[in-house]
Amino acid sequence: MKGKIILCVVLVIILGAIGYVSTFGIKKIKVTGCIMSSEEEVRKSIESYALINNTLVLCIQSKIKPIEKIPFVTKVDIDKEGKNTIVVEVYEKSVAGCIEYMENYVYFDREGIVLETSKDKFDGVPYIKGLTVKSWQLNEELPIENKKKFDTILTITQLIDKYELQIQGIEFTIDGEVVLWHDNIEIELGNGENLPIQMMNLGSILEGIEGKTGVLYMKEYSAENATASFKIR
Numbered sequence: 001m002k003g004k005i006i007l008c009v010v011l012v013i014i015l016g017a018i019g020y021v022s023t024f025g026i027k028k029i030k031v032t033g034c035i036m037s038s039e040e041e042v043r044k045s046i047e048s049y050a051l052i053n054n055t056l057v058l059c060i061q062s063k064i065k066p067i068e069k070i071p072f073v074t075k076v077d078i079d080k081e082g083k084n085t086i087v088v089e090v091y092e093k094s095v096a097g098c099i100e101y102m103e104n105y106v107y108f109d110r111e112g113i114v115l116e117t118s119k120d121k122f123d124g125v126p127y128i129k130g131l132t133v134k135s136w137q138l139n140e141e142l143p144i145e146n147k148k149k150f151d152t153i154l155t156i157t158q159l160i161d162k163y164e165l166q167i168q169g170i171e172f173t174i175d176g177e178v179v180l181w182h183d184n185i186e187i188e189l190g191n192g193e194n195l196p197i198q199m200m201n202l203g204s205i206l207e208g209i210e211g212k213t214g215v216l217y218m219k220e221y222s223a224e225n226a227t228a229s230f231k232i233r
Contacts, residue, residue: 130172188217
């Protein structure tokens with residue numbers, strides 16, 4: 001008799017626990033941190049990833065096996081807010097630039113590794129003109145035919161990131177010279193031999209001509225010759 005009572009008590013506790021846990025159904029998913037990635041796509045990925053519709057189970061699941069393969073996302077942190085709300089903090093991949101390939105944009109990081117491809121051109125990512133590829137693979141280095149040009153591009157994108165410059169485009173002229181674009185300002189940097197010193201000072205120079213339209217000549221700008229000129233169009 002005593003054993004039956006204990007068994008009943010245990011069953012009541014288990015059923016009560018199950019009933020309580022069942023009240024943690026997912027009713028809302030909040031997503032933060034999206035710039036290039038899509039909040040809606042993140043939500044759909046979370047819904048597909050969840051083993052059951054339960055905030056507690058989802059949080060535990062995310063610690064055991066993190067969610068993967070969301071475009072432009074390197075990782076997500078999943079937590080709950082109250083019983084029925086999931087908060088997803090998105091950490092995006094560090095995109096350095098993009099090139100156009102067969103009506104798509106191929107995005108790569110500061111080491112030239114292909115991160116994603118998209119039909120959309122995202123603001124804030126420098127668009128590179130004058131580079132061609134015949135093919136590419138995700139998570140591999142872009143196979144640019146002109147290695148010297150590509151190394152120059154990687155140097156520029158790293159310096160853009162380092163000095164927090166707002167550059168919309170990078171272009172190589174027919175003569176192999178480097179041209180950057182900042183809003184309506186064309187920036188001529190020459191053959192790229194003085195990129196570190198040019199890029200280090202570019203931000204302060206742009207501050208003085210912000211909002212104007214024209215050409216900023218920095219071809220001769222170097223540690224020995226810190227001069228630049230601006231021609232309004």
